Amino acid sequence: MGSTFGNHFKVTTYGESHCLSVGCIVDGCPPGMALAEEDIQPQMTRRRPGQSAITTPRDEKDRVEIQSGTEFGITLGTPIGLRVMNENQRPKNYGNQTMDLYPRPSHADWTYLEKYGVKSSSGGGRSSARETIGRVAAGAIAEKYLRDAYGIEIVAFVASVGNEFLFPPTPEHPTAATNPDYLKLIETIDRNKVDKFLQVRCPDIKASLRMEKLVADFKERKDSIGGTVTCVIRNSPNGLGEPCFDKLEATLAHAMLSIPATKEFEIGSGFGGCQVPGSIHNDPFIKVPPALAGKGGLNPLVQRSRLTTKTNNSGGIQGGISNGAPIYFSVAFKPPATTVLVGVALGPA
Amino acid sequence: MGSTFGNHFKVTTYGESHCLSVGCIVDGCPPGMALAEEDIQPQMTRRRPGQSAITTPRDEKDRVEIQSGTEFGITLGTPIGLRVMNENQRPKNYGNQTMDLYPRPSHADWTYLEKYGVKSSSGGGRSSARETIGRVAAGAIAEKYLRDAYGIEIVAFVASVGNEFLFPPTPEHPTAATNPDYLKLIETIDRNKVDKFLQVRCPDIKASLRMEKLVADFKERKDSIGGTVTCVIRNSPNGLGEPCFDKLEATLAHAMLSIPATKEFEIGSGFGGCQVPGSIHNDPFIKVPPALAGKGGLNPLVQRSRLTTKTNNSGGIQGGISNGAPIYFSVAFKPPATTVLVGVALGPA
Amino acid sequence: MGSTFGNHFKVTTYGESHCLSVGCIVDGCPPGMALAEEDIQPQMTRRRPGQSAITTPRDEKDRVEIQSGTEFGITLGTPIGLRVMNENQRPKNYGNQTMDLYPRPSHADWTYLEKYGVKSSSGGGRSSARETIGRVAAGAIAEKYLRDAYGIEIVAFVASVGNEFLFPPTPEHPTAATNPDYLKLIETIDRNKVDKFLQVRCPDIKASLRMEKLVADFKERKDSIGGTVTCVIRNSPNGLGEPCFDKLEATLAHAMLSIPATKEFEIGSGFGGCQVPGSIHNDPFIKVPPALAGKGGLNPLVQRSRLTTKTNNSGGIQGGISNGAPIYFSVAFKPPATTVLVGVALGPA
Amino acid sequence: MGSTFGNHFKVTTYGESHCLSVGCIVDGCPPGMALAEEDIQPQMTRRRPGQSAITTPRDEKDRVEIQSGTEFGITLGTPIGLRVMNENQRPKNYGNQTMDLYPRPSHADWTYLEKYGVKSSSGGGRSSARETIGRVAAGAIAEKYLRDAYGIEIVAFVASVGNEFLFPPTPEHPTAATNPDYLKLIETIDRNKVDKFLQVRCPDIKASLRMEKLVADFKERKDSIGGTVTCVIRNSPNGLGEPCFDKLEATLAHAMLSIPATKEFEIGSGFGGCQVPGSIHNDPFIKVPPALAGKGGLNPLVQRSRLTTKTNNSGGIQGGISNGAPIYFSVAFKPPATTVLVGVALGPA
Structure with missing residues (x-):
């Protein structure tokens, strides 16, 4: 639970580190706004960790893909589905790994194990920073609307x-x-x-x-x-x-x-x-x-x-x-x- | 809006400084708990401003009154209505008062006037500390339950x-x-x-x-x-x-x-x-x-x-x-x- | 739970048949509307059961009392507390009564007892028709606003x-x-x-x-x-x-x-x-x-x-x-x- | 708005007839349940319109794809993303079509146009029966859990x-x-x-x-x-x-x-x-x-x-x-x- 936030502009995210994809559904974006992947991608790229002055702008990772909610580049007022493929989709083999032996301190490994009774391959499932991808994509849409409509x-x-x-x-x-x-x-x-x-x-x-x-x-x-x-x-x-x-x-x-x-x-x-x-x-x-x-x-x-x-x-x-x-x-x-x-x-x- | 908080234990408050009463409805308190006004009153009294070492414990102000949700001193699992009378129920005459001439700095007078288009006699209606009475009463019930049931x-x-x-x-x-x-x-x-x-x-x-x-x-x-x-x-x-x-x-x-x-x-x-x-x-x-x-x-x-x-x-x-x-x-x-x-x-x- | 309904105009009710009072909090009524008890009372009176052609219009029962949310007869945009006293406030003595021996068919006695583990003096606590008093009062306010503002x-x-x-x-x-x-x-x-x-x-x-x-x-x-x-x-x-x-x-x-x-x-x-x-x-x-x-x-x-x-x-x-x-x-x-x-x-x- | 339903098991759907895909996010499915596409697909197939005795069971349409929320075929307790590709992804050319000239009676064309000010290629965007795909997929998961856990x-x-x-x-x-x-x-x-x-x-x-x-x-x-x-x-x-x-x-x-x-x-x-x-x-x-x-x-x-x-x-x-x-x-x-x-x-x- 707890994967939805907002009232008028409502974001629901999904995904953890090693599943097929991460993303979100944005419900409540007003109709009639120009919106394409190019409006969202810059923030996806800004979000990526490990950046530095020499990071190439041609980095093709974390490409966002609009699933629904627009036609001919215009929002319909319907939910906007957004998806970003994970690269490392294979859950780890549970083998000789540190976090399998004991929970990593100040991570969510232990509390997730206690709350859910299962241990995801990333330890603390949804506590991964990768969960924020859906938020950042939704935020890029919100920001565009607020800038376009209200300055x-x-x-x-x-x-x-x-x-x-x-x-x-x-x-x-x-x-x-x-x-x-x-x-x-x-x-x-x-x-x-x-x-x-x-x-x-x-x-x-x-x-x-x-x-x-x-x-x-x-x-x-x-x-x-x-x-x-x-x-x-x-x-x-x-x-x-x-x-x-x-x-x-x-x-x-x-x-x-x-x-x-x-x-x-x-x-x-x-x-x-x-x-x-x-x-x-x-x-x-x-x-x-x-x-x-x-x-x-x-x-x-x-x-x-x-x-x-x-x-x-x-x-x-x-x-x-x-x-x-x-x-x-x-x-x-x-x-x-x-x-x-x-x-x-x-x-x- | 914004007068309700909580999911399993939900509190909705009402009241401003100069109306008839302030209070709240607590929805979700489990049934079967002993509950009387005496369980809530001490926190109402602790909450009152202007206390000092010489404040008498016999202060009779801010008496809380249970409206519903209990029978024979036991909670039924139904909403608990709580009410505290206001002493100064008469809205101020709008006369020669500072806050009528201009909004007081760092109060809610101005933002309430802009948002609602009306000016309550307390300036910023629900931003008054008196609004917290409902919260404190609800909190006293929550605390009792958490202590009784879980220590x-x-x-x-x-x-x-x-x-x-x-x-x-x-x-x-x-x-x-x-x-x-x-x-x-x-x-x-x-x-x-x-x-x-x-x-x-x-x-x-x-x-x-x-x-x-x-x-x-x-x-x-x-x-x-x-x-x-x-x-x-x-x-x-x-x-x-x-x-x-x-x-x-x-x-x-x-x-x-x-x-x-x-x-x-x-x-x-x-x-x-x-x-x-x-x-x-x-x-x-x-x-x-x-x-x-x-x-x-x-x-x-x-x-x-x-x-x-x-x-x-x-x-x-x-x-x-x-x-x-x-x-x-x-x-x-x-x-x-x-x-x-x-x-x-x-x-x- | 389940005592709140609505999004922009939100109603939370409280009260059962034999408690001190029944009522509700209306959150989201727009500011600036004329509102007094006289606007609500006719619906409270219409709601009372057992009416007939000979019912006197001077019936003084189920008088509604505004607790908050108005000043000088005008809504402030803040929550409106509403209260109606119960006449029969004393919970029944649990004695030789039919519903104490077994649950009444097609009432809520049994399901309430199973869900809450306690038996209110009215059998099915909040399932009483008396609970609708809060709804009717809130409805009278909603109707007045919709009529005044939109016809x-x-x-x-x-x-x-x-x-x-x-x-x-x-x-x-x-x-x-x-x-x-x-x-x-x-x-x-x-x-x-x-x-x-x-x-x-x-x-x-x-x-x-x-x-x-x-x-x-x-x-x-x-x-x-x-x-x-x-x-x-x-x-x-x-x-x-x-x-x-x-x-x-x-x-x-x-x-x-x-x-x-x-x-x-x-x-x-x-x-x-x-x-x-x-x-x-x-x-x-x-x-x-x-x-x-x-x-x-x-x-x-x-x-x-x-x-x-x-x-x-x-x-x-x-x-x-x-x-x-x-x-x-x-x-x-x-x-x-x-x-x-x-x-x-x-x-x- | 209105694309989310449920409290403990919460479903948010997305998608209309001519976008890239339709689907949903299920938040609140308990962890530890066996779940694979094979558990959901039969209901996707049952849902498809135009079925008859001679429909082949090998129909490969409306294949559901789990995006997240499981590892090694077991639910993690995290949101389950579900996606079904649309076959006809290209929005219609707005040309000489009946529904472009006037709204179809007893469809949602007119109310959607009035509410949103845009006309999706399917007329009434989210009112399409295709929107129910996300619901059916979520329902299949809910049903499996209720059957497995409670019979x-x-x-x-x-x-x-x-x-x-x-x-x-x-x-x-x-x-x-x-x-x-x-x-x-x-x-x-x-x-x-x-x-x-x-x-x-x-x-x-x-x-x-x-x-x-x-x-x-x-x-x-x-x-x-x-x-x-x-x-x-x-x-x-x-x-x-x-x-x-x-x-x-x-x-x-x-x-x-x-x-x-x-x-x-x-x-x-x-x-x-x-x-x-x-x-x-x-x-x-x-x-x-x-x-x-x-x-x-x-x-x-x-x-x-x-x-x-x-x-x-x-x-x-x-x-x-x-x-x-x-x-x-x-x-x-x-x-x-x-x-x-x-x-x-x-x-x-």
């Missing part, structure tokens, strides 16, 4: 690796959210800039180099390290999110913490925000400057805010409802468990 | 106020999760101990005093400050949570970030965990010591784990599924917006 | 009692749907006309008298008989309903067969329709006569159909989606089980 | 075509449910017997021949006729279904009326049951004869009823909850719209 821009970048930060916390700014330079970055960053820094996708040459070096150091000693990713959504209509249990930040957190290896989610000022005095943390309202009003809004029925906030510690959400300011949040990922020597401690404590 | 223990405490921490991050321990003293606290803390420190509910006399002083300082200068709360769930069966979109940490994050004023959620090692090397972060498996096996387990059909982890950076969840170790998570709350002077900046930027 | 008209009437039919099936018309007189009734009937015939609410004096006599006959010999109710929805926008699993007729059937004692649901030509040749059953399209186009449509954003059908065997729904023609359906109710002598056959077959 | 038997057969009935209503038996011969059929019919009568799948040689002749007559004059299908579920555990909105008959009705061309659903005595006196309609309880107790029950944890009913007008469901007796229901299908000359009446009324 919404979505950009994510690496904000820290280990203790190397793009904006390290300081006594003055326990959260980057109070730093005007950070707010400016949030308002201007675009994906092209992020993708220039392909090694770590942190859009600052100095921070990027420091992070790269840190990763290389950990790799050299066969260890691993985690990091954080920040995502910003601009030109969102106001009024998104529901009061009470389905506040916008709550459903964003639900979505983000369902990504494998995530440990933390923060909206706006986040964890550091609880160290900032209320007098600074409160976001005063100002009129939206005429030059910005409705910027990017392509759909005349969408409400654009007449007020915005001078600062944005709220992260674009107040009372669980978007206020028209940029929505931004961060997600922390634990150090990958697989790159580390495993299994040393199995036995009585 | 599950749930304890929450304040872990930081502003920059005063119970376990401050250090270079050695960027997350408290790697600190054995913290793990010990997680495994042993109980609610009685927490409630001894009624001013801030941080279960350490020294940290508690530091936090108390910090709050007093902010109050004195009419400012406010936020903090974090940590919650631990012990004796949980393993196997809870669903792969993919409904991982246990994802649904916990959804629930927690739907509480007003929350900015961040972290599971286990959390944000600090991404600064810990994988070699330390990985949780080696060990056999559950016989003395602990099945401890607290009252229901023989519930699966208890045969393995546990030596450390617990995972926070009791691996691959989105509980592994039988204590589940713990933290939530950050922003500084309260209302205690601060408001409205100074409304006008062109 | 939608909803009327229901009794179409048969036992083998006395308003439009009996004939060889020529195995379904009333092919009978032009029936179609005319569907298009013109209003609630005032129905309520004139208070004994059985069948809007035809002759049929009504026949039905009345039949009921009296059965009552006299301490027996009971069932019947069918037909409901028509006019001025519906087209485009309602979802393809595949949530076709409009499927969700209507779900709602209708959740009413106690229902045994059958049919849309449009229904059961009889399968005996009509396709050449007659197919509904040819015609242009909506200009005089009717958009009739009753108050909301300029709502799509009204440019085509309609000459006949209406489809019942206003094609491919699971409303086509703008009147939607009509019928529901069959079994003979009430309680009016009959019970319990005679318990023992080996 | 549940599911059989469906044609009960009427036009006015030719297997058990025609009579004054004595306005519903077949009160006819002991019918009850005996419900309790004993199996699929092998049904499939012997391949032309109409009505398990009675005389009725079958009458129905066959009726269909042939209609075909000859290029007309069409509808019919009813009855389905029985035996060995169901008691306790299935939820009170109130999710009564078992309500969710069955929802599922059944989501099948294209359905007009009516009835449970147990159904429509005819409302013409039967309560004294006959009530189902007296009797002890389950020892010879039958637990028959077919393979799972010792499943509750089997100690009581059953002497008659079964309830159709195995009381108060919305299964009582252990056979569950049976009927569904009426309208005459197929496509076999009839179309489009003659488009124009002003």
Whole structure:
């Protein structure tokens, strides 16, 4: 269970590492949008692990194939089936393998075995990062629609690796959210800039180099390290999110913490925000400057805010409802468990 | 919308600050459990704001009244209606009031007005902390059932106020999760101990005093400050949570970030965990010591784990599924917006 | 479980026969609608069993009380709590009672006892007709909104009692749907006309008298008989309903067969329709006569159909989606089980 | 939307007539069950239209292909992806075709065009009978699990075509449910017997021949006729279904009326049951004869009823909850719209 997410735009994924294919069904994509494999493939390629500056763009792996929901390159409003073949379709022979002898620490091997009573060849079946292929394909469709219909821009970048930060916390700014330079970055960053820094996708040459070096150091000693990713959504209509249990930040957190290896989610000022005095943390309202009003809004029925906030510690959400300011949040990922020597401690404590 | 949460135990809340009553319907509580108002009232009383050491336990406010779902003090398996009268039922006269002139910063006044086109007398209708009464009442029932049927223990405490921490991050321990003293606290803390420190509910006399002083300082200068709360769930069966979109940490994050004023959620090692090397972060498996096996387990059909982890950076969840170790998570709350002077900046930027 | 219905307008009910109160929470009612108890009460009164021509309109029973969701008589867009006190709140003493000795046939006593392991004082807890109070209250709000915003008209009437039919099936018309007189009734009937015939609410004096006599006959010999109710929805926008699993007729059937004692649901030509040749059953399209186009449509954003059908065997729904023609359906109710002598056959077959 | 059905066993379908493939994702199939394409294919083949006694069993069309969710022929508990290629994948050239000029009567062409603003090459996109392929494949898996784990038997057969009935209503038996011969059929019919009568799948040689002749007559004059299908579920555990909105008959009705061309659903005595006196309609309880107790029950944890009913007008469901007796229901299908000359009446009324 738990393979479906969303209400108006609903995604159901399937597939594990060694089956025939992975993919998803997207139900609720509006009709009349131009959509072809070429719209989805770039994100499939961006998603692939082990990329570096020398990765060839001609990589033919993880080709997505639209099964249904379009005719002559236009969406019909019906479910869009998406499929990506697995290359290594043969389940492993259960033989002399580490994970057959004991469950790998900090993987899902053990909890899956306990919950399901069977052991898939990938250990923790659906906890594999390969499950995210369906999500990424669905996300590419969602992003295209939001951009085409509303002018919404979505950009994510690496904000820290280990203790190397793009904006390290300081006594003055326990959260980057109070730093005007950070707010400016949030308002201007675009994906092209992020993708220039392909090694770590942190859009600052100095921070990027420091992070790269840190990763290389950990790799050299066969260890691993985690990091954080920040995502910003601009030109969102106001009024998104529901009061009470389905506040916008709550459903964003639900979505983000369902990504494998995530440990933390923060909206706006986040964890550091609880160290900032209320007098600074409160976001005063100002009129939206005429030059910005409705910027990017392509759909005349969408409400654009007449007020915005001078600062944005709220992260674009107040009372669980978007206020028209940029929505931004961060997600922390634990150090990958697989790159580390495993299994040393199995036995009585 | 968004007033319902849960699948097997489903809570639907209603009510805002100035209506006749607030409350909820709990659907899915198993039949046959002893349940009376006395089981719920203590949490209603604990919830009330403005408490201190001198608060009288005879406070008669926020009395909960069971409407349905029990007979002779036993649950029937049918929906349990719960109601708490509001004292100040009269909506404010819309007169010469600050929030009528302009929306209060970092409240929900503005987003509610934009989303709904009406302005409730409390500004942001359902974003009021009073909405949580229904949740607390439902939570008291859930907790009783989990304790009675499975021996599950749930304890929450304040872990930081502003920059005063119970376990401050250090270079050695960027997350408290790697600190054995913290793990010990997680495994042993109980609610009685927490409630001894009624001013801030941080279960350490020294940290508690530091936090108390910090709050007093902010109050004195009419400012406010936020903090974090940590919650631990012990004796949980393993196997809870669903792969993919409904991982246990994802649904916990959804629930927690739907509480007003929350900015961040972290599971286990959390944000600090991404600064810990994988070699330390990985949780080696060990056999559950016989003395602990099945401890607290009252229901023989519930699966208890045969393995546990030596450390617990995972926070009791691996691959989105509980592994039988204590589940713990933290939530950050922003500084309260209302205690601060408001409205100074409304006008062109 | 199962106490919640709906997506955009969501109703959650609570309460059984002998608890403190029954009621519901309505989540999703749009803001800005005038709403007071007086808008709901008439349906509560219409719902009460045992009515007849001599029932006094001053009957003060089943008074509904709005708990939340309105201010100054206007909806806020927040959940509307509704409550009706039970008069007989004391659960029965379990003593020398028929249903304590054995389960009453064709009631829910036995299945509830088996499912829940407890026996409520009303036997089948939530299967009581009293549970429908919450539904009727919520329905009154929904109807008011649909009428105010879209000009939608909803009327229901009794179409048969036992083998006395308003439009009996004939060889020529195995379904009333092919009978032009029936179609005319569907298009013109209003609630005032129905309520004139208070004994059985069948809007035809002759049929009504026949039905009345039949009921009296059965009552006299301490027996009971069932019947069918037909409901028509006019001025519906087209485009309602979802393809595949949530076709409009499927969700209507779900709602209708959740009413106690229902045994059958049919849309449009229904059961009889399968005996009509396709050449007659197919509904040819015609242009909506200009005089009717958009009739009753108050909301300029709502799509009204440019085509309609000459006949209406489809019942206003094609491919699971409303086509703008009147939607009509019928529901069959079994003979009430309680009016009959019970319990005679318990023992080996 | 509307492409997902179910709670514990959740099916999401995709695909229309002229896309690359049709299929579904089944989420919630328990782990550890043997499952291969061979378990699903027979139902895919049974489903294909245009079958007759001379259809070759070697028909290679509609081959189902498992994408995920199994390893070495055993389910993993993860989502099962299923795919069936379409043969006619090329959308029609929009040229000189009837349905391009005007919408076909009693099809979904018009409502889909109005709802979605695009016209798929099949007219009513997802309303095509081809959409049911995903449902049938998912149903085959569900049936295998229910049979393997609980001994549940599911059989469906044609009960009427036009006015030719297997058990025609009579004054004595306005519903077949009160006819002991019918009850005996419900309790004993199996699929092998049904499939012997391949032309109409009505398990009675005389009725079958009458129905066959009726269909042939209609075909000859290029007309069409509808019919009813009855389905029985035996060995169901008691306790299935939820009170109130999710009564078992309500969710069955929802599922059944989501099948294209359905007009009516009835449970147990159904429509005819409302013409039967309560004294006959009530189902007296009797002890389950020892010879039958637990028959077919393979799972010792499943509750089997100690009581059953002497008659079964309830159709195995009381108060919305299964009582252990056979569950049976009927569904009426309208005459197929496509076999009839179309489009003659488009124009002003």
